[in-house]
Each structure stands twice: as C-alpha cells, then as structure tokens.
Amino acid sequence: MHDHDRVLILDFGSQYTQLIARRIREERVYCEIHPPTRDVEWVREWGASGIILSGGPSSVYDEGVPTLDPAILELGVPILGICYGMQLVAHLGGAKVERGKREYGRAGLRVVEASGLFDGFDPAEESQIWCSHGDHVDTPPPGFRVLASTSSLPVAAFGNEDLGIYGVQFHPEVAHSVRGEEVLSNFLFSICHCSPSWTAGAFIDESVARIRAQVGDEAAVICGLSGGVDSSVAATLVHRAVGDRLTCIFVDNGLLRKGEREGVERTFRKHMGIRLVVVDAADRFLDALEGVEDPEQKRKAIGGVFIDVFNQTAIDEGTGATFLVQGTLYPDVIESVSAGGPSVTIKTHHNVGGLPDDMPFDLVEPLRELFKDEVRQVGRELGLPEEFIGRHPFPGPGLGIRVLGEVHRERLDTLREADAIYLEEIREAGLYDEIWQAFAVLLPVRSVGVMGDARTYDHVVALRAVTSRDGMTADWYPMPHEVLSRISTRIINEVDGVNRVAYDISSKPPATIEWE
Structure with missing residues (x-):
C-alpha cells in the first residue's frame, strides 16, 4: 500500500479505535491499526504520513499500562493523541496528568484560534464534543500551547506546531462530537498533507495485481461462496484476477433463507460467468445438529460439517486448487492486535472460521484491509447487482442460530x-x-x-x-x-x-x- 499516503493508528485499547480508522478511510486516506508496542524502527520503516494515538481505559501512572516508544515523538511525523493518547504525549513530554476528574458525555468546546487543527472553527462559538475520561491535563508540556478548552477542562486540546504534535482530550471520531470529522480532516490534510487517493477503483487495481502475483499464472483457486456480501465481492475480485482458474463451491446447508440458493446460482453462474459448484448437504448438517441446543455447539457442528463437505467437494471436482479464497475483513484482523490482546469471545465469529492447519491451501484474503462499507463500495465498482451488495448481513451458521433451541x-x-x-x-x-x-x-x-x-x-x-x-x-x-x-x-x-x-x-x- 506504499502508493498511497497512509496513517498509522496505535491502539491503546479504546472502544472507539475502529471508529478512528473508519473516519480516516471515509476521507479516502489509507490507515492501519497496530499495537503500541511497535518500536521506532518499525514505525519509521512503515512510512506513515501521520500517526494517531488512540484513547484507552488506562491511566499513565498505573503499572504495566501500554506506553509509547518516546523516540516516535522525535521522528518528525505529525502526531495526534486522542484522550489517553493526549495524556501519554503530555506525560512523556514532562507535564503532569491530573487524576480523578471523571467526565463522560457532552461538553462545549471553545477554540483559541481558528487555524491548524481547528481551521474553520469560530473562537466566539462553542461546538459540542464527547468526553470519556478519568484523567486530564491542566497544563500542557513545555513547548506546547493550549488550543481549546471547555468549562471544566482548561486544556481540552494542545499542540506544538513546530513539532507537528497535537492532543485532544475529547473523541473527535464519535458522532456526538459534531465537528469531530473536521478536526480529523484538518489533521489529515492541513497538517499531514495527505492526498485522498484511497478509492474503490484504486483498491481493485492494486488487489488484482497482488492476487496475480501471489497465485501466479497457472495455479487453481477455490472459494467457499455463501452468497453474502463478503464472499461475493471476494470471489468476483479473484475472478477478475485469475479468470476460469477460480472455482466457487456453494454448500446448501439447509439453513438458508428462502430463495437463497436460486439467487446465488442465477447471479454467479448465469450472469457473472463464474464456475460454480452447488452441493446439497442439508441432510448432513441437520443430522449433525440433532439434539444440539447450545449456540456455541451449533456453530462448531455447522463449521465442522462445512469443512468436511467443502474439502470433499474440492477433491471430487478435481480442481487441483492450491489456493483458498476467504472473505476476511479488517475488523477480524485488528481484533488480534489490540493493546490488551484479543477481545473476550462473546460468541464465535459468524463466518465459518478456524480452518484446520493441515488444509492443503494457501489463503487468498483480498478484503482483509477493508471495513464492511468499503467492501460494498468495491462490489458496486466491480458491477455486482445491488441485491447482493445492499443486502443485510447474514451469519455463516444461517438459520441454525435463529431457530433457538434444537433445529x-x-x-x-x-x-x-x-x-x-x-x-x-x-x-x-x-x-x-x-x-x-x-x-x-x-x-x-x-x-x-x-x-x-x-x-x-x-x-x-x-x-x-x-x-x-x-x-x-x-x-x-x-x-x-x-x-x-x-x-x-x-x-x-x-x-x-x-x-x-x-x-x-x-x-x-x-x-x-x-x-x-
């Protein structure tokens, strides 16, 4: 992705980190989320046009809390600290972070001057922001000056224009900060001087080139097609790259919505010209679900049968495939790189995952950089019908987890x-x-x-x-x-x-x- 300006987000465990990334992507600037354990050499090699330090639940004074390699602040790359990120900048810069002043909810922001981070704001007017913090900064670090305040926060934002380092105590990424998008836009374009080149068309061209480089000129590829947005876009993108060397396998598990199978066959076989193999395995899935009521056990049973059916079909069809397409999205990727490690498992991911290590395929994951709305944009650019692109999400286990109790x-x-x-x-x-x-x-x-x-x-x-x-x-x-x-x-x-x-x-x- 070095053809684009890009922003690095270091995640300190905020519940809003993905929102930061989405807001940046909406401005057509590429970004990635990484853990704060990245050292200065890694950050330098990554080549960021700007760095954002997310919020987080920690206090800079607690033991074992995530911190930042101080040398990153000396790279000459513009930096924006949000909430905990701002407090960390202040702490590393020698300022005192005050403890014990909890503030959650709306507040009125008044800027000192309408330039830089707050270009376009009127110093005579308040704008609504959203706060969610327990610590705060009363005095900015040496070399920094106050850029904005609220009735309860003397330093709601600070900055050092010479260093290009800024901090805001509020959350510009959430909708309740009504002009938060303007703050982020000012950081991206006025301070980082990014170019808005991250578009669906550019992604498609780059992805096709990457897929061809990964797969080569002769290898066969298979894809488990569910008919949902993710697998449909992934399959269409790979088909554009490798053509008839792609075989899609659609497993009718008996847990589909009304007309689902017919819609997939009509679109992908007849209109898109993609080689599609349809397998009716409803009896096998229903047998595996007999007597099962626990939702996690349902997911495991459905996933296990799917892998068995998919593998056997690939063998029976004689595809000779060595590559497997998966519709992994960016939220799936970044769950494993948060500041505190993977999120607690509320329930197993809806998409059938956990592929065995001994499956004889290399993975092709063309969507692993995208959020869901970006997948839809790419699908429209690829010419997929709106009935697929605009459809509501549908879980991998299908109606098996919407029939509560035994299926x-x-x-x-x-x-x-x-x-x-x-x-x-x-x-x-x-x-x-x-x-x-x-x-x-x-x-x-x-x-x-x-x-x-x-x-x-x-x-x-x-x-x-x-x-x-x-x-x-x-x-x-x-x-x-x-x-x-x-x-x-x-x-x-x-x-x-x-x-x-x-x-x-x-x-x-x-x-x-x-x-x-």
Whole structure:
C-alpha cells in the first residue's frame, strides 16, 4: 500500500479505535491499526504520513499500562493523541496528568484560534464534543500551547506546531462530537498533507495485481461462496484476477433463507460467468445438529460439517486448487492486535472460521484491509447487482442460530416463511435500506392463542431490526406501527404453526444483534 499516503493508528485499547480508522478511510486516506508496542524502527520503516494515538481505559501512572516508544515523538511525523493518547504525549513530554476528574458525555468546546487543527472553527462559538475520561491535563508540556478548552477542562486540546504534535482530550471520531470529522480532516490534510487517493477503483487495481502475483499464472483457486456480501465481492475480485482458474463451491446447508440458493446460482453462474459448484448437504448438517441446543455447539457442528463437505467437494471436482479464497475483513484482523490482546469471545465469529492447519491451501484474503462499507463500495465498482451488495448481513451458521433451541427441518421451514414475509414487507415499505440488519427468530416456546374460535398452542416469532454503522454497536429500529401490524397479521395468517409475533427493542450492548 506504499502508493498511497497512509496513517498509522496505535491502539491503546479504546472502544472507539475502529471508529478512528473508519473516519480516516471515509476521507479516502489509507490507515492501519497496530499495537503500541511497535518500536521506532518499525514505525519509521512503515512510512506513515501521520500517526494517531488512540484513547484507552488506562491511566499513565498505573503499572504495566501500554506506553509509547518516546523516540516516535522525535521522528518528525505529525502526531495526534486522542484522550489517553493526549495524556501519554503530555506525560512523556514532562507535564503532569491530573487524576480523578471523571467526565463522560457532552461538553462545549471553545477554540483559541481558528487555524491548524481547528481551521474553520469560530473562537466566539462553542461546538459540542464527547468526553470519556478519568484523567486530564491542566497544563500542557513545555513547548506546547493550549488550543481549546471547555468549562471544566482548561486544556481540552494542545499542540506544538513546530513539532507537528497535537492532543485532544475529547473523541473527535464519535458522532456526538459534531465537528469531530473536521478536526480529523484538518489533521489529515492541513497538517499531514495527505492526498485522498484511497478509492474503490484504486483498491481493485492494486488487489488484482497482488492476487496475480501471489497465485501466479497457472495455479487453481477455490472459494467457499455463501452468497453474502463478503464472499461475493471476494470471489468476483479473484475472478477478475485469475479468470476460469477460480472455482466457487456453494454448500446448501439447509439453513438458508428462502430463495437463497436460486439467487446465488442465477447471479454467479448465469450472469457473472463464474464456475460454480452447488452441493446439497442439508441432510448432513441437520443430522449433525440433532439434539444440539447450545449456540456455541451449533456453530462448531455447522463449521465442522462445512469443512468436511467443502474439502470433499474440492477433491471430487478435481480442481487441483492450491489456493483458498476467504472473505476476511479488517475488523477480524485488528481484533488480534489490540493493546490488551484479543477481545473476550462473546460468541464465535459468524463466518465459518478456524480452518484446520493441515488444509492443503494457501489463503487468498483480498478484503482483509477493508471495513464492511468499503467492501460494498468495491462490489458496486466491480458491477455486482445491488441485491447482493445492499443486502443485510447474514451469519455463516444461517438459520441454525435463529431457530433457538434444537433445529429441525419443520422449525426451519416455519422460520424461513416468516422471515421472507418480514423482509418482503419492509422492502415494500421502503425501509430496507434504512435498516442495517433485519431478521426473524423462532423462539423455543409456544403460546396459547385463539384462531377461528378454537384454542391454539403454537410457535412465537420475534422480529429484530437494528440500525448500526459497523455492527460493533447497534440500536433497535423504530419500526412504524402500521408496518409492524401488517407483518404480524401476514405471518400469523400465512405461516402455519405461528400464533404470536413479538418485536425486539434491545440495543447492543447490552444485547447482541443476533440472539445466539
């Protein structure tokens, strides 16, 4: 990626680090997240146009907290410290970091002068910012001057223009800092002098060249195609690079949404001209799920069968492939390089992962530098139909983790029909693109109802719809009551065995988006 200006983000454990990266990418500047243990030689060789030090939960005075190689501050590369990153700059520069003044939420920022980091701001006006800290700086380090303050923070921002080093005590990357994007933009373009050249078209050209260099002129490649956005874009990108040497394998596990298999066959075999092998393995997956209720055990069972079916199909088809395409995304990569190590496992990743070490393939991961929204941009640039690019995320284990409790063919059919009605109605209402993810869940309970003057004791379907930017946090979508009414009426009238529909109004956190 040396053809582009690029920004290095050193992650000190902030929950917002990925947001920093996303904001920079939105400005069409390439960036990567790395741990703060990188030494000055590594940073120098990486060749950053600018460096951002993230926030974090630590205090600079605690034992064993992440810190920074002080020599990085002397590289002559512009640096922006955010929250803990600012405190670390102050601490290493000889200033005192004050402890015990907790501040969470909104505050009013007033800048000293409208230049540099705050170019375009009016010193006579306050702008809303978002704070989340327990320590702060009352006096900037020697050589630095105060750039902004709030009613409770005498030093909400400081800087040394000669060194190109700045710090802000607030979080410009979050939406609640209403002009935070301007602060980051000023840092990127006025201070780091970056060029906004990180585009979908540039990524495609560079990726095709990289794939060809990795695979060579003769090797065969296989891809496990799920029909989701990630695998569809990855497959199309690799196909552009190697052509007919790519074989895609689509495993029908019996856990798909209504019409999923037919849509994949129609798009990739008939319209995209990609060699596609479809395997009907529903019975094998359902046999493996018999008697399994625990969601983690479901994931392991589904993943194990998938690997067996995929490997056997690759052998049976005689592809002779030595390379395997995976739709790994950047959030999957950076989870393993945070300041505190990998995040706690809430549940195994939705995409089938954990490939055995003895699988005879080298991995091709063309999307490992991208966030989800960037994958969609690349897909559109590649000419994939919007029905694939704009679709909501769908977990690798499919309906297996949306049928709560034990999975049976009959329960899958019930959920499949209810889910299809739900998605059809929100599309008809023009709401699909406003919602980040929507799906139905079949609960492991029955409820009493009345139909045709007779008592029923049938299934309960829960509906989930959330808004989100990247799936890390999410809020429930305020579905119009008249739309909910139509959906509920149709599901109860048209899906046998359902007499009750509920709507989930939980946010993430504390809930997760998927129920299992």
